[in-house]
Amino acid sequence: xxxxxxxxxxxxxxxxxxxxxxxxxxxxxxxxxxxxxxxxxxxxxxxxxxxxxxxxxxxxxxxxxxxxxxxxxxxxxxxxxxxxxxxxxxxxxxxxxxxxxxxxxxxxxxxxxxxxxxxxxxxxxxxxxxxxxxxxxxxxxxxxxxxxxxxxxxxxxxxxxxxxxxxxxxxxxxxxxxxxxxxxxxxxxxxxxxxxxxxxxxxxxxxxxxxxxxxxxxxxxxxxxxxxxxxx
Amino acid sequence: xxxxxxxxxxxxxxxxxxxxxxxxxxxxxxxxxxxxxxxxxxxxxxxxxxxxxxxxxxxxxxxxxxxxxxxxxxxxxxxxxxxxxxxxxxxxxxxxxxxxxxxxxxxxxxxxxxxxxxxxxxxxxxxxxxxxxxxxxxxxxxxxxxxxxxxxxxxxxxxxxxxxxxxxxxxxxxxxxxxxxxxxxxxxxxxxxxxxx
Numbered sequence: 340x341x342x343x344x345x346x347x348x349x350x351x352x353x354x355x356x357x358x359x360x361x362x363x364x365x366x367x368x369x370x371x372x373x374x375x376x377x378x379x380x381x382x383x384x385x386x387x388x389x390x391x392x393x394x395x396x397x398x399x400x401x402x403x404x405x406x407x408x409x410x411x412x413x414x415x416x417x418x419x420x421x422x423x424x425x426x427x428x429x430x431x432x433x434x435x436x437x438x439x440x441x442x443x444x445x446x447x448x449x450x451x452x453x454x455x456x457x458x459x460x461x462x463x464x465x466x467x468x469x470x471x472x473x474x475x476x477x478x479x480x481x482x483x484x485x486x487x488x489x490x491x492x493x494x495x496x497x498x499x500x501x502x503x504x505x506x507x508x509x510x511x512x513x514x515x516x517x518x519x520x521x522x523x524x525x526x527x528x529x530x531x532x533x534x535x536x537x538x539x540x541x542x543x544x545x546x547x548x549x550x551x552x553x554x555x556x557x558x559x560x561x562x563x564x565x566x567x568x569x570x571x
Numbered sequence: 572x573x574x575x576x577x578x579x580x581x582x583x584x585x586x587x588x589x590x591x592x593x594x595x596x597x598x599x600x601x602x603x604x605x606x607x608x609x610x611x612x613x614x615x616x617x618x619x620x621x622x623x624x625x626x627x628x629x630x631x632x633x634x635x636x637x638x639x640x641x642x643x644x645x646x647x648x649x650x651x652x653x654x655x656x657x658x659x660x661x662x663x664x665x666x667x668x669x670x671x672x673x674x675x676x677x678x679x680x681x682x683x684x685x686x687x688x689x690x691x692x693x694x695x696x697x698x699x700x701x702x703x704x705x706x707x708x709x710x711x712x713x714x715x716x717x718x719x720x721x722x723x724x725x726x727x728x729x730x731x732x733x734x735x736x737x738x739x740x741x742x743x744x745x746x747x748x749x750x751x752x753x754x755x756x757x758x759x760x761x762x763x764x765x766x767x768x
Binding site for chain 2: 342343344345347348351352353354373374376377379380381383384385387388389390391392393394395396397398402403405406407409410411413414415417450451452551555558561562565566567568569571
């Protein structure tokens, strides 16, 4: 027999149910007056909110047309404006180059055009890429297990020329720690994201929270990368 | 020309590169009303809603190059709208980890999962929920993601996988958002039941 609390959770979160669970739920609703009330409340709530949203989202043609015209005008103007700086490279920076900047590198290589050179580095490169960074990117279908923490010099060595130049956009992900400094002629974006790996976890429970922290940071990085279009 | 087809992101990108304004105008006309309704449903009012829609389009054309063929335009535009709304309301992603409503719901049950404090009778609840003002007041406290989850699911009737894509959450997390949205609203309306009398 399912509990009232479980019924409430099922009803409000719209989980997919097995046939058996559905039957149990129906039976419970038939017998339990309180859960029956809860169910009727949700139904009334849904229909009233539908009404409410229908009411607030009423628009008129003139208003919509005005927006449409402004958007089209703006579009014509921005397209003619070609002075916006375009970058060919991105360097993601954090301290250890083991979690945030590595996730950013993996995500950016996956989300942005392959014509952009994308790397990551840290001021004090750690020993290896954090296992949870590898894991949460794997959830996105991206494999960064072969990535290694590097310094800016290491990256330049890979290209046999300085990676940091005016064609490179630097994105710093450090929040509270000291972020690597770069020359003033280099364009820098500071994303200030907290380190999901800090401090090191002590037990199993913290480990689960840790995974959530990594996912949160991954999603935030992904969101920001998707908004980078104007730079390229 | 007025065929209601869902153009792909690559078609729009091509039109954008070729400065094919006619084609772009069709696209803009196809989705602006939808976006405005979305902005209004998220609680943005008058000029603020109009500006929000404009900035969604601006971002759309800024980033479309990165999205070639990857996403349906509707999903893509709604996604930008949600992100902008979160920014405007200064909500960060962390706010999803804990929500006081979870405790409020938990406290209505005993350790065995039975009701301690039963829901008010449907007819009294019904009376309270008739007031659009009460609904509006209660909606004020809903974070963007919860409000959007509710709207997309119950009002727009979108499929769960599409809502997940728009809100960038897993299916489980969407369930949590709906749970919180509905219980928040329900608790809030229930609290106001006695007050009118």
